[in-house]
Every structure is written in C-alpha cells, then in structure tokens.
Amino acid sequence: MIWTRWGSIGLATLVLVGCNTATASFDDTREIEAPRFAPVPPAPAESPQLDALVVRDTAGFGAPGPNADPTLVGEALAALRAQVPRLERVSDLYFDDENVWLTIVEPNTRNLSRSVLWLRSSDLYIGEEDYVEEADENSTYPISDVDVDAITALVDGLALRYPSVQIDLPRLDVGLSYDLGLSWRMDLVDGRGTLATIFADLDGTITAVDQGS
Amino acid sequence: MNAVRRVPAVVLLIVLALLPLQAWLQAGRPDVRYSQPLDGLAGITWSATVSPDGRLSVSIVYDFGDEKVRDSSIRLPSGSRFLRTDGKPTPAPSGRFGEVRAQDTLVVTYERVGAVTRYSDGVIVDFDGTENSDQALFPCARCYLGIDEYGNTALSGALFADDLTGARFAIGGLDQLRTENVDGALRFLGVLPGADDASMIAWLPLAAAPDAPTRSGLPEAIRGETAAQVWDATLTAADGAFVDATERRVPVGPVALASMLSAMWLLLVAWIVWRLVIAARVLNVEQPDAPIEWDAVFSPPSDLEPAVVAVLVGDTGRGARSAVAATLLALAERGAIQIDGIDSQRYTLTIPPGATSNQFEEVVLSELRPQGQRTSTATLTGPPLWGAGGASVERSLAIVAENAARTAQLLRATLTAWVLVPASLVMGVVALIGSGGSSRLAWAMTLVGPLVAVVAIWLTGTSLTAKGRAERERWLAYGSWLRTNSQLHDVGAPGIATWGEPLVYATVLGAAPTAAGSLGTG
Numbered sequence: 001m002i003w004t005r006w007g008s009i010g011l012a013t014l015v016l017v018g019c020n021t022a023t024a025s026f027d028d029t030r031e032i033e034a035p036r037f038a039p040v041p042p043a044p045a046e047s048p049q050l051d052a053l054v055v056r057d058t059a060g061f062g063a064p065g066p067n068a069d070p071t072l073v074g075e076a077l078a079a080l081r082a083q084v085p086r087l088e089r090v091s092d093l094y095f096d097d098e099n100v101w102l103t104i105v106e107p108n109t110r111n112l113s114r115s116v117l118w119l120r121s122s123d124l125y126i127g128e129e130d131y132v133e134e135a136d137e138n139s140t141y142p143i144s145d146v147d148v149d150a151i152t153a154l155v156d157g158l159a160l161r162y163p164s165v166q167i168d169l170p171r172l173d174v175g176l177s178y179d180l181g182l183s184w185r186m187d188l189v190d191g192r193g194t195l196a197t198i199f200a201d202l203d204g205t206i207t208a209v210d211q212g213s
Numbered sequence: 214m215n216a217v218r219r220v221p222a223v224v225l226l227i228v229l230a231l232l233p234l235q236a237w238l239q240a241g242r243p244d245v246r247y248s249q250p251l252d253g254l255a256g257i258t259w260s261a262t263v264s265p266d267g268r269l270s271v272s273i274v275y276d277f278g279d280e281k282v283r284d285s286s287i288r289l290p291s292g293s294r295f296l297r298t299d300g301k302p303t304p305a306p307s308g309r310f311g312e313v314r315a316q317d318t319l320v321v322t323y324e325r326v327g328a329v330t331r332y333s334d335g336v337i338v339d340f341d342g343t344e345n346s347d348q349a350l351f352p353c354a355r356c357y358l359g360i361d362e363y364g365n366t367a368l369s370g371a372l373f374a375d376d377l378t379g380a381r382f383a384i385g386g387l388d389q390l391r392t393e394n395v396d397g398a399l400r401f402l403g404v405l406p407g408a409d410d411a412s413m414i415a416w417l418p419l420a421a422a423p424d425a426p427t428r429s430g431l432p433e434a435i436r437g438e439t440a441a442q443v444w445d446a447t448l449t450a451a452d453g454a455f456v457d458a459t460e461r462r463v464p465v466g467p468v469a470l471a472s473m474l475s476a477m478w479l480l481l482v483a484w485i486v487w488r489l490v491i492a493a494r495v496l497n498v499e500q501p502d503a504p505i506e507w508d509a510v511f512s513p514p515s516d517l518e519p520a521v522v523a524v525l526v527g528d529t530g531r532g533a534r535s536a537v538a539a540t541l542l543a544l545a546e547r548g549a550i551q552i553d554g555i556d557s558q559r560y561t562l563t564i565p566p567g568a569t570s571n572q573f574e575e576v577v578l579s580e581l582r583p584q585g586q587r588t589s590t591a592t593l594t595g596p597p598l599w600g601a602g603g604a605s606v607e608r609s610l611a612i613v614a615e616n617a618a619r620t621a622q623l624l625r626a627t628l629t630a631w632v633l634v635p636a637s638l639v640m641g642v643v644a645l646i647g648s649g650g651s652s653r654l655a656w657a658m659t660l661v662g663p664l665v666a667v668v669a670i671w672l673t674g675t676s677l678t679a680k681g682r683a684e685r686e687r688w689l690a691y692g693s694w695l696r697t698n699s700q701l702h703d704v705g706a707p708g709i710a711t712w713g714e715p716l717v718y719a720t721v722l723g724a725a726p727t728a729a730g731s732l733g734t735g
Contacts, residue, residue: 022250024367026391029402034262034271034373038295038324049295052302178308179430181326192713196304199294203258207294207324211304 044150044204045157051154052209053188053196055162061191063166066097067159068186069120070152070170076100076118077146083124089140094171105140141182146172147202151184154204158188165190180207218473221627221672222485226478229637232644233478235654236471245389247404251355251364253277254408259350263338263374263417267329267425273351275319275358283359285319287311288352289341292327292430309347319358321351327430329422335440336422337429338372338415343385343451344433346410352532355408366408371398376420383448383455385412392458414455416444455479470647474640481636485628492627492676503735511694513714514687517621519543519721520573520614525623525677525685530692532723535733536610537603538706539721542728545709546717549574554707555594558731562598562706564591572613581608596731603734610656615675623681627673630666637662692722706731 041047067091072095081087086107093102098120106112106129115127151170158167170186177183177199184200255278261271262734271293275285289296289309296305298313299320305311313319328339342349350370355363368387377394384390387403394400405411409475429436435450437443448455465473517525519539541562544550551563564578566588579585580602581593599606618624641659648655678687695701701712701719706728709716719725720732 020250020369021248022255022365023244023246024244024256024369024402024404026244026393026400026402028258029369029400030372032258032260032369032371032398032400034371034398035260035322036262037268038268049302052296052304054304115317135224153313179327179432180294181292181306181430208296208308209302209304210308212304212306 017076036047038205040203041205044154044160044200044206047200047204047206049206049209050161050198053167053198053211056190056192056195058164058191062164064189064191065168067167067168068095068098068155068170069149070095070155072098072100072118072120073146073151074148075122076102076116076124077143077148079118079122079124080104080116083126087143090143090146091140092171092173092175093146094173096169141172141174145182145202147204150202150204154184154200154206155186157204162188165195178208178210183207218627218673219489221669222489225633225637225669226482226485229478229481229662231654232658233471233474234639235652236467236474236644236647236678237620240467240471243310244391244402245367245404247365247367247389249364251360251366252362253281253283253360253410254354254364254366256367256369257351257354257405257408259368259370259411261325261338261372263329263336263422265375265422265424267326267331267336269325269338270329271323271325273406275315275321275354277315277317277319277358277360280317282314282316283312283319285315285359286349286357287313287321287645288357289323290325290348291432293323293326294326296323302445315358321323328425329425329727330429330434330443331419331422331425331427332438332440332443335419336417336425336442337443338413338417339429339434339443339447341385341435341451342410342412343448343454345449348431348433349386349410349412351410353409354405360408364408366405367402367602368405369400369402370411370413371400372413372415373398374417374421376418378420379419380417380421380457380458381444382413382415383444383457383459385451385454385456387411387456390456390458394459399458412451412455414444414447415439418489432470465647467647470644473647474644476546477636477640477643481633481640484632488627488629488676503613512691513718514691515684517684517688518571518573518614518617519717520610521618521623522688522718523619523721524611524614524618525681526692526722527687528723529685529689530696530723532696532702533726533729533733534721534723535607535729536721537577537599537607537734538616538729538732539717540573540610541732542706542709542717542720544578545575546713550578550704554705554710557707558596558705558727560595560706560731562591562593562595564593568592573610573617576609576613577606597735598732599734604650607734618681619675621680622678623684624675625672625678627676628670630670633666633670634663634717637666688718688722691718692724695719695722695724698724701725703727706730 010053022113087104088107089105091103100118102116103113104116110130112129114129117125155167168187168189170184176185180199186190187197188195196209198206199208200206255276258274261269263269296303303311340350346352350400382399384401388406390403392401435443435446437446519538523536545552553561582591583589641655641662644655645659701724704712704725716725720729
C-alpha cells in the first residue's frame with residue numbers, strides 16, 4: 001500500500017518536472033540573419049536617430065539664446081593655422097555664437113599644450129604652455145578631423161528643423177564622447193531648459209540622443 | 214555440450230545497445246532542454262555583424278512569450294550608438310541606458326564602436342562581461358526587462374563577419390552550449406541559467422576586419438600585444454567561466470553517429486546470432502534414434518578419452534551417464550585399478566600406488582586416495598563410491614576434458630574474444646568521439662564494455678568445431694548402437710572384466726546406466 005502511495009507521488013513529481021521544461025532547436029539559430037548597419041543620411045539634420053528626440057511644449061517660451069555659429073570654427077582654425085603653421089593635433093574644441101575655444105598640442109613637443117581662444121572680433125589669444133607628464137594621444141585628435149562643412153551643415157540643419165531650440169556649445173572632445181569615439185556633442189536648449197544632448201559623428205551624422213530618463 | 218548459453222550474449226548486446234539508443238535519443242531530441250523556463254521570457258536571440266572597419270551592428274530580440282505590457286530598461290555597453298527599439302530610434306540617457314514599453318517581443322538594435330580590435334595575428338571581438346555585465350552580450354535579461362519571475366531561458370546567437378576561416382570563439386554563462394561555424398557566421402545555442410547575462414570573446418582572422426582600430430575602445434578591456442595574448446588573458450581572467458566553443462566540434466553529426474553505432478550494433482547482433490545458431494545447430498543434430506550406418510558404429514570411432522567424449526556428447530540421447538564412472542572403468546579395463554564384484558552390482562575397488570597415466574584419471578583417483586597421495590593404496594566398496602567430494606570431481610573432470618577438447622580443436626569459444634572485445638571497445642570510442650567526449654555513457658562503455666564482453670565470452674562457453682561436430686556425430690551413432698544391446702543396460706561395474714572397452718564408452722554414452730550409477734558421483 002505504501003509503495004503504491006509513494007509510487008504515485010513519484011510519478012506525479014516526474015510528470016510535473018517533465019511538464020516544467022522547455023526546449024530550443026539549433027535550427028532556429030540557423031535562421032538568424034546578419035544585422036545591418038545604419039545608412040548614411042543625405043544630410044546631418046536628416047539623421048534617422050534624430051527621430052528619438054521628443055520636442056516638448058514650452059508654453060510659448062522660445063529659445064533662450066542664439067545658436068552656436070559654426071562658421072566661426074573655420075575662421076578660427078584659419079587664424080590659428082596662420083599663427084601656428086605646423087599645428088597637427090588639438091583637443092576639446094567648442095564654440096558658441098561669439099567665440100571658439102580649443103587646446104592645441106605643441107607640434108614638436110607633445111607634452112606641451114596651450115589654450116586657444118578666438119573671438120568673433122578676430123582676436124586670437126594663445127595661452128601659456130601647459131606641461132603634461134604623459135602625453136595621451138587618445139585625448140587629442142588631428143586638426144584635420146574637424147570637418148567645418150559637416151558641423152556647419154549639422155548646426156544649420158538643426159536650427160532649421162527646431163527653430164524654437166537653441167543649439168548650445170557644440171564640442172569636440174574625446175572625454176565627453178561617451179566612448180562613442182570622437183564625436184560632436186551639443187546641447188539642445190528650449191524655453192524650459194536643456195531638452196537633450198545629441199552626439200554626432202565627424203561627418204555630422206547623429207548617433208545618439210540623450211534626452212534624460 | 215548440452216545447450217548453447219545465450220543469456221550472457223543477450224546481456225552484452227543489451228548493454229551495448231545503450232550506445233546507439235542514447236545516440237538516437239540525442240539525435241531526435243531538441244538541441245537544448247531546460248527546466249524551470251522563465252515565465253515572461255521565452256527566449257533571446259542575439260546577433261551581430263562585424264564591419265571591415267571594426268564597427269559592430271548588434272541586434273537583440275527578447276521574446277517575452279506573452280502579451281503583458283512591460284516597462285523595460287535597456288542597458289547598453291560602452292560605445293553604443295544608433296539605438297533603436299522595435300525599429301524606432303530611441304534616446305539613450307548617458308549613452309548607456311534606455312527605457313521602453315514593450316509587449317510580446319522587444320527588439321533592441323545598436324551599433325557599437327571600440328569592441329573590435331585588430332592585432333597582427335587576428336581581430337578580437339570583445340563582449341566580455343565577466344567584470345561588468347553591461348559589456349556582455351546583454352546585461353541580466355531577467356533583471357531589467359520588467360520580469361517578475363525567476364527561471365531559465367534559451368539564447369540563440371550568431372556573429373557574422375566577412376571571413377571566419379579558423380575563427381575561435383568562447384562563450385560564458387551558457388549551459389548545454391552548441392556551436393557551429395558555417396555560412397559566414399559563428400552560431401551558438403545554449404541555456405541561460407537564471408536568464409542572466411552571457412559573455413563572448415571571438416578571435417577572428419585579419420580579413421574579418423582589416424581596417425579595425427588597433428587599440429581597444431573599451432574602458433575595461435583586457436589588453437595585449439597580440440590577439441593570442443588577449444584571448445588567453447581573457448579566458449584566464451574569466452577563471453573557467455568561458456567555454457572555448459571552437460574546441461567542441463565533433464567529426465560527425467548526431468544522426469550520422471547514431472547510424473554508425475546502430476550499424477555496428479546490428480553487425481554485432483548478426484555475428485553473435487550466427488555464432489549461436491551455428492553452435493545450436495550442431496547440438497541439435499541428435500541421432501540417438503536416427504538410422505545408423507551399422508558398418509561404421511560397431512566399434513569406438515576414435516581413441517578419445519571417455520571424459521572428452523562426455524564433453525562432445527553431453528546429455529544427448531537416452532540413458533544416465535557418468536564421465537567419472539567411465540574414467541574408472543577405463544582404468545579397470547587396462548588393469549590400472551581393480552574392480553572385484555561382491556555380487557552383480559556391489560564391488561570392491563582397489564587403487565594401487567601410482568595407478569594413473571593421464572590427467573583425467575589423476576583428477577578422479579586423487580579424490581579416492583587417502584589424502585590424495587599417489588603413493589597410497591586405497592580399497593573402497595560401493596556403491597556408493599563417492600562422498601561429499603563427488604560433485605567437485607565431476608566439475609574438475611569436465612574442465613580438464615573441455616581443455617583437452619579445445620587443445621584437440623574439437624571445441625572453441627562460442628563468441629571469440631578477438632571480435633567481441635575490439636567491437637565493444639570501438640563502439641565506446643566511436644560514441645566518445647561522436648559526443649565530443651561529453652557522454653558519460655560513452656566513457657563508461659569504453660572502459661567497461663570490453664570487460665563485459667570478456668565476461669560474456671566466458672559465460673557463453675564453448676561450442677563444437679567442424680571436427681568436433683564430426684566426432685560428436687560418430688560417437689552419438691556409436692552410442693545408439695550400444696543402446697541396442699539390452700544387456701549393457703543392466704551391467705554393473707564388475708562387468709568391466711567381461712565387457713571391456715564397450716562398457717567404458719557405454720557408460721559415458723548413456724547405454725550403461727547401471728554401471729554409470731554404481732561408479733558415478735550420483
């Protein structure tokens with residue numbers, strides 16, 4: 001009698017265990033297709049990733065200030081090249097509607113860097129030499145990476161697409177690129193404050209939108 | 214030779230049948246089976262493509278397996294961009310997180326930079342989440358997707374690249390891992406315990422990403438001078454958490470393995486059946502009542518020892534018989550011992566010192582002599598002649614006779630060792646190779662199979678050779694002729710003085726049951 005009872009319990013356990021299983025087949029794995037890469041948009045401001053940005057109601061408040069002016073970058077770099085003809089590497093370039101800031105690495109002495117400020121009034125200020133113990137090439141980039149046309153197209157395109165938003169302080173700095181590689185980073189500010197931070201490749205393609213959680 | 218023992222061979226075949234049985238079960242069953250499947254996450258499909266310049270396009274499909282709406286968190290590895298969920302561009306706060314409302318399935322896609330690094334000896338694709346699960350193929354699936362339960366799920370995956378020739382890859386965090394490298398993809402399937410995270414590192418040929426960066430873009434990446442160094446260091450740092458998937462290849466597929474083992478097993482069955490049938494057919498040629506070629510059976514067909522004749526003939530035909538009695542009568546017939554009749558049945562048996570001339574006689578007389586000493590004289594009366602040691606004498610004599618019959622090539626092992634032992638070993642080895650060394654049964658059978666075969670060979674015993682079969686037929690015919698003599702039936706041991714050699718063989722062929730009974734071990 002006792003064997004019958006325990007046998008029934010055992011059988012029921014086996015059935016329960018048997019039911020509580022799942023299977024998977026390797027054939028399904030063979031059906032997986034290769035993911036594709038994002039296409040290059042026709043213009044930076046038409047980047048598909050920009051669709052992630054959700055514009056909010058600002059109750060009639062407009063942009064808090066003027067957009068950064070990318071045309072300044074070309075002028076600033078031209079003035080800088082005239083002053084430092086053998087300039088190769090720079091870091092942390094950023095600009096607003098009046099000024100361009102960047103740091104340059106001394107062409108022959110990589111441990112020396114200088115801060116540079118260029119004003120719309122065409123004044124160029126080059127700061128004192130700053131010595132760093134270990135030069136880190138990963139924190140700097142060739143000046144040729146700064147594609148003035150691309151950043152101009154991006155900022156101008158964004159200004160057209162979002163007229164009530166200020167494009168604030170575009171910045172090209174390795175340390176602020178979220179491990180995305182060297183990327184343009186800029187804030188979009190509306191009447192209620194910072195709307196989002198966007199990241200773009202050197203060619204202006206928007207790669208990420210950080211709109212907070 | 215009374216009957217062919219089939220049971221040991223059947224047992225051996227049943228044991229060996231476990232190998233093809235297991236192989237067919239493996240071939241027929243789903244590739245992975247897991248208990249406690251997670252309610253709310255039926256499976257995950259991960260895939261990625263490596264571009265020549267070292268970018269990665271990643272796709273992760275979470276199949277919830279239900280219609281429940283979930284607020285799911287997305288955690289991205291470093292360097293993730295172009296984040297999309299269910300095909301829609303999605304914001305990524307801090308570049309590492311996302312929030313999305315999901316139902317039925319959630320498809321997360323992104324591109325990743327920095328995880329593909331080119332070295333002089335190959336390209337490393339780094340999804341090592343040993344230290345930081347955000348850098349894995351995906352972070353803990355159960356933890357961030359809005360799933361309340363606990364359980365296991367399945368993970369299918371594939372890594373694509375332009376060239377995967379000789380590629381190696383290791384997976385961490387998966388059970389029952391199955392992999393293959395075909396059609397431009399490293400594909401894998403496994404069970405994700407606890408629906409947690411899984412890691413991967415792949416070592417691809419240079420042609421897979423010839424323009425990839427030469428420096429890893431991952432903040433916590435293990436670095437090295439060569440791809441080999443990074444590979445080794447990563448696996449070492451993981452401390453066994455990674456399974457080198459490239460080492461698990463097996464030379465044959467599951468169906469082919471099952472077919473091979475089945476074919477081998479069937480061949481073995483056929484061979485064993487053939488041997489047993491042959492052995493049984495020989496024994497079934499019983500001729501006690503068959504027509505007798507009288508010219509050939511009037512005298513003993515050969516000079517075989519009575520004990521050897523007993524082995525050949527066994528219990529075939531009518532009449533009680535005794536090899537021990539026949540051996541004693543043979544001794545008496547040539548005067549080596551003396552049997553004096555007290556009456557027609559009772560006798561006195563006298564064994565002088567050193568009376569024997571062969572091993573058969575020695576086996577029998579050693580039990581009758583005092584303390585078994587050959588120099589002793591023994592005088593015994595019977596029947597009964599034997600005490601408690603009679604049965605052992607019968608067995609000892611049978612063993613000696615069987616060995617003599619083998620030496621004379623009258624008998625052979627029914628199942629020969631040179632076939633059965635290698636066959637059982639080869640089946641185990643094939644199953645072992647076919648399972649990639651993962652089958653415990655294959656290991657056990659490789660080690661134990663040959664031993665079982667040896668035991669089966671021993672237990673199955675011997676059968677007649679062609680020569681033995683001819684001898685048996687002749688002796689059976691002679692036995693039949695002896696049985697036609699009704700007087701022999703009642704002759705006792707003392708009758709040896711009168712009947713001589715015919716009584717000796719009649720005792721072992723069932724034609725002289727009285728003499729066999731009076732001198733036999735009972």
